[in-house]
Amino acid sequence: MSTEITTDVVVIGAGPCGLFAAFELGLLDIKCHFIDILDRPGGQCAELYPEKPIYDIPGFPVVTGQQLTDNLMAQIAPFAPEFHFSRMVNSIEKQADGSFRLETDADEIFHTKVVVIAAGGGSFQPKRPPVADIEQFENKSVFYAVRKMEDFRDQDVVIVGGGDSALDWTLNLAPIVRTLTLVHRRDAFKAAPASVNKMKELVADGKINFQLGQIAKLDGEDGQINHVHLTTDAGDLSIPATRLLPFFGLTMKLGPVADWGLELNDNTIVVDTEKFETSVPGIYAIGDINYYPGKLKLILSGFHEAALMAQAAKAVISPGERVVFQYTTSSTKLQKKLGVA
């Protein structure tokens, strides 16, 4: 059975701009639910550059992606937004009463008055190896994550990559597979040294194979691979394989957003600059995913967009209610909401 959740606002994307939207909405007594494809908040700041310095956040001469995320999470904590991680919104349908029905790939249905799309460059998806027709094998014999280890028991497994995911799964699957070959383009690994050492021990003991090279082609039929072809410095090589696990990290794809009937401009969503509303009333877009003349893809622009969007969303959620503009520095009401008065 689907889980049904009714709320005022669903924010799609828990990156910095989405997170700050929870603050601006919270000051207006609007509760929100977040849906994000990653397993943690922060979006690009968490996934792409958690340790990289950012120098253009007002008031912070320097802050890392992770610090900014942590600070935003602390800032919005008084409003207790709810987070639904590791899932994607598949569809948005406008209902007769003007509200929206959202379905996720985790079998949830959200009923919400307002949708805020703060999805950055889209949803993070596994990077595909540059192999022709790989789609036909995906989720049948080519996987980008291990959901059930049993799917790999007694199989001939090829794992590609040099990071922690590749090494961790090499070590975890080695005891149950028939054969396992780790393929990496060089004899240096980004993964934790302890994992690399364990992998080398397994290779020395003859339990698994390590092959320098890059994946070039897959053979198979009906979704089932039977050989993985590699290019190596010593020439081409073919390995019998029934399972392939490429671990090349994540990249952003616009994904289902393209199918929601919103006016787009080169993979971004067109909005106005008063409300940051899309071509569908009640659906707003803020941060890197939106487009308007003069748009700058800066986190600070997204913060501004979040504040104006929240005012517009308030008018949709509480029609006719008079909103008094207040400052957190001087308003006892706002300070009570923040838990500081």
Place this chain on the structure above:
Amino acid sequence: MKITVTDQAGDVHELEGLEGWRVMEVIRDWGLNIKAECGGACSCATCHVYVDPAWLDAVGAPSDEEEDMLDSVGDVKSNSRLSCQILCSDALDGLTLTLAPSAAKDF
């Protein structure tokens, strides 16, 4: 300075490079097919290019961090570089490179 870029479709573009800009920024701002999703932080490898062998010495070797990022694409060659890690300078006037398949916006 000039940069000559062959895109994934084989079309050749001569771009005006600006001193101090990252080569990725020039390719992106001239509207070529480059994703460059992290914006130049050496954090994604979606600005992957192949440097013409004649220019490899002038461009120099990739850093350890850049090599680590190149692990996240499957079409690495001996002349692979991330174009966000190459700074435009007069010494690179005439730099010639090719956009890797993995740098495409829709890859």
